Amino acid sequence: MLSAKMEDYLKAIYRLEREGEPPVATSTIAETLEVTPPTATSMVETLADRDLVEREKYKGVTLSPEGETVALEVIRHHRLLETFLTEELGYDWAEVHEEAEILEHHISEEFERRVAAALDDPEVDPHGDPIPSDTLDPIDDIPASALADHGEGTRLLVARVRDRDPEELTYLDGAGIRPGVELVVEEVAPIGMVTVRLDSGETVALPDHIADAIQVRNPDEAAEEVTEV
């Protein structure tokens, strides 16, 4: 049986593999999980002993296929829970992360199935992130880029909001910025700030770290996909 902690490590490694170049450094894992480097080393050894990661001493780790499956399972739990909490229990979009972060390790497969059924097998969670299928196939990420990387005048569709901070999320939600919304880049200021205009006409100024967290795509491409399906 895998502990909640092991699942946390596998999930973190999964995420870090996709954010940078594998293999993932021990120190990066340690930072992400807010533990000291020796702690990460010893956990990584444990995971390697169980063939959940491939490890080369002093080089870092990559997930094994089994490790990736576990990570996807946990991520599926997390995202289903986030969706369930918002849709069925009236949670605010911003509040769900913490609750899901804990519950993801404790729900049964039966619970997972029933929640998925109650929600009609959703494909994305409230933050716009794709939910792994029940067969845990690798996720093909919806192609998206950071809002920060686009120039003035571009019209964009918000695909995902990659932020965890409840206060920031509440602010963004209140300002009308959430997955599915369209906006136009109004100004890219050289002081590390981007201003966008929503369809409502309102403008919102966003500091760089927020503009990096907002993932966007071309509205026309998104529309095509919907047509295809």
Add this chain to the structure above:
Amino acid sequence: MLSAKMEDYLKAIYRLEREGEPPVATSTIAETLEVTPPTATSMVETLADRDLVEREKYKGVTLSPEGETVALEVIRHHRLLETFLTEELGYDWAEVHEEAEILEHHISEEFERRVAAALDDPEVDPHGDPIPSDTLDPIDDIPASALADHGEGTRLLVARVRDRDPEELTYLDGAGIRPGVELVVEEVAPIGMVTVRLDSGETVALPDHIADAIQVRNPDEAAEEVTEV
């Protein structure tokens, strides 16, 4: 912060206090939680250090007021979850115990509030057990007795079914025996078995350990209460 294990011990002590005469013996706790006596002793020491139980060496323990509050909180979580799983997620009455047994330790106060609201503040769970209020006042148990203690010909209302075994519960449910149902004691056989007749006309034979677990009351008294309220 209290660990899930501590909560389990407190809940067990709470239950055992009500089943027998306090103080509760260490060995009884050990049996209930399926650990060895030394393990129970050491956990009980820890709980006493935190003022969650009052303990007299070699004599046993009783819950302190704080300990009782914690126990009630955990029981509230458990019973709300059981209700939620049956009502909202379509779980079978028999399956919910195990799931609730784990989740009760991991849901937030926010989750508790929202579940209670979604269910419209229920007063009993699917097994007929009362759900502690959000203020965690002591539960005044609905007066009920064991089906096994009644003679032939008595008409009874099933108040609670105090069984955990999913197979047994599924059988009882299938046979039509669940909280709220009325029945008549048909035969008390000297071989440790009770036969009851349901309003549907069907008879069901129940071995003693089951007849002990089924809590019943006088249907007329129950009706009076409903009228009062």
Add this chain to the structure above:
DNA sequence: CTTTTCAGTTAGACGCGTCTAAATCACCCC
């Protein structure tokens, strides 16, 4: 090619919750 730097690992410790084996207490019986 040597030095320096810093990421990464090893060594040793601790708290939690558990165990087995051994000691000890409480209480009943004659």
Add this chain to the structure above:
DNA sequence: GGGGTGATTTAGACGCGTCTAACTGAAAAG
């Protein structure tokens, strides 16, 4: 009221996940 018996506690251990302090390897800088 001395023994015996069974419940209870003490002693000492272990695995997990964590820590700090100390050491080692790898890789950049000169």
